[in-house]
Amino acid sequence: MTFSHLDADRRPTMVDVSDKTAGKRTAVAEARVLFPRAVAEALRENGLRSAKGPVFDTAIVAGVMGAKRTHELIPFCHPLAIESCTIVIDLDGDAAVIRCTVSVHHKTGVEMEALTGASIAALTLYDMCKALSHDIVIGETRLISKDGGKSGFSAVRPQ
Numbered sequence: 001m002t003f004s005h006l007d008a009d010r011r012p013t014m015v016d017v018s019d020k021t022a023g024k025r026t027a028v029a030e031a032r033v034l035f036p037r038a039v040a041e042a043l044r045e046n047g048l049r050s051a052k053g054p055v056f057d058t059a060i061v062a063g064v065m066g067a068k069r070t071h072e073l074i075p076f077c078h079p080l081a082i083e084s085c086t087i088v089i090d091l092d093g094d095a096a097v098i099r100c101t102v103s104v105h106h107k108t109g110v111e112m113e114a115l116t117g118a119s120i121a122a123l124t125l126y127d128m129c130k131a132l133s134h135d136i137v138i139g140e141t142r143l144i145s146k147d148g149g150k151s152g153f154s155a156v157r158p159q
């Protein structure tokens with residue numbers, strides 16, 4: 001197996017994308033945050049607000065900010081001028097389901113940006129609700145799909 005972020009001497013390096021063709025690249029990532037039932041009920045009863053303010057709206061803003069700054073957080077990510085980043089959060093039972101979609105016209109994909117956006121949104125949900133409980137679980141975070149570039153990907157939802 002060959003790792004793309006190792007040079008001939010097996011030292012870490014950024015992937016050279018200079019010979020790649022620019023095109024539209026899109027990635028979708030999902031994260032889940034499991035709340036204790038009392039926290040989920042409190043969110044519903046209070047219009048998705050906590051003492052800190054609008055929980056989901058704040059998480060959406062934080063997730064977009066995180067996606068835009070991925071290259072500052074992940075050492076070998078290329079800085080990208082993201083053209084679109086949308087985050088949707090739904091309360092499904094006692095779980096918040098976060099979906100982050102990122103698009104760009106570039107020579108490299110935006111999987112890490114989508115994963116970072118979903119992850120930062122999940123961490124923000126925890127922060128916004130931790131006064132209600134510390135038993136909040138940030139769960140599964142995964143890439144749902146990517147297209148553009150050399151290879152596409154679409155996850156099959158595990159049962």
